[in-house]
Amino acid sequence: YDDRWRRMSVGEFLKRRLIRLQPMVVIGALIGAAMFYTQGCSVxxxxxxxxxxxxAATLMNALMIPATPGVEIRGVGEMYPLNGPSWSLFFEYIGNLLYAFLLRRLPTRALAAWVALAGCGLAAFALWGPYGDICVGFALTGDNIVGGSLRLLFAFSAGLLLSRVFRPVAVRGAFWIGGLAIVAAAAVPRIGGSEHLWMNGLYDAFCAIVLFPLIVYIGASGRTTDRLTARLCKFLGDISYPLYMVHYPFIYLYYAWVKNEGLTFAQSLPGAAALVAGSVLLAYLCLKLYDEPVRRLLTRRFLPTRR
Structure with a gap:
């Protein structure tokens, strides 16, 4: 996409990104608000x-206005207490502004230097930061703003750089290699404990800076070989963003249910399975009945027709 985006004006690029992202932000806030009073627990x-x-919180979430700790209504410090994952969209919007005004104008070598510096900063935060991980960015606190900004500056820019220099290689079973690598990486428990935070920080830095870009590269090099596989991959790609933006209110509900009932892991498994299946179904319905129609309408209304 970089070549096409670089030819656009700043205004057209930002309109296209807002039309792509904002409808699901709104529906995620509305779902979170509708479910809020069903999520009560001791936490x-x-x-x-x-x-x-x-x-007020619904309007702020829908307009991507972050809430400060002590003011947000859930009380756990989130920027967007009705739909937690909106925090990453907050940083992605900043990334799109950086791209529109700066990053797309950088030559590839300068962009590579930018990525290297951002990677060093992210690794330093993971290794010597206060948490021994990079699970930050969701709150308007100093550590979260620094860590979230570093995550944005590396990941967004590294994806842009990869799109410029990408040359596919022959990889058999790219889908399975990438999928299994993600499962294996996510299955590793926290390393080192509270006395050796740097150990877990090193693992997080390795995953974010080395492993995950490599998985993206392998996945982009893969080729579908039959109609069923192509349709499956398209389905997964289509619902990935809607699923990300609608599932978390059900996580709050699930957490409250487990907490209130004092359930064991085994006892909570049926609820967890229902959460996964229901979230996928809801994401697909939101995609087809809301997101795609709204984006088509906004595109016709606000973007020029290209001849």
Whole structure:
């Protein structure tokens, strides 16, 4: 996409990105608001939240206005307490502004230097930061803003660089290699404990800076060989963003259910399976009945027709 985006004006590029991202931000906020009063538990007391406060939080979430700790209505410090994953869209919007005004104008060598510096910064935060990981960015606190910005500066820019220099290689079973590598990486428990935070930080840095870009490269080099595989890959790609933006209100509900009922891991498994299946179904329905029609409407209304 980089070659096409670089030919666009700043205004057209930003309109296209906003049309692509914003509809699901809105529906995610509305789903989170609709479910909020069903998610009460000892960790957050939703019964004390007024309807007016919930409506204000819904509007802020839908407009991507972050809430500060101590003000956000769930009480756990999230920028977007109705739909937690919106925090990453906050940084992605900043990334799109950086791309529109700066990154797309950088020559490839300068972009590579930018990526290297961002990678060093991210590794330093993982190794010597306060947490021994890079699970940050979701709150308006100093550590979260620094860590979230470093995650953005590396990942966004590395993806852009990869798109410029990508040369596919022959990889058999790229889908399975990439899928199994992600499962294996995610299955590794936290390393080192509280006395050796750097050990887990090193693993996180390796995954984010080396392993995950390599998985993307392998996946991009793969080729579908039959119609069924092509349709499956298209389906997974189509629902990836809607699924990301609608599943988390159900995580809050699931957490409250487990907490309130005092369930064991085994007892909670049926609920977990239902959460996964229901989230995939809801994401697909949102995609077909809401996201795609709204984006087509906004595209016709706000973007020029190319001849």
């Amino acid at each position: 957050w007391d939703v019964s004390k939240v007024t309807v007016a406060a919930l409506l």
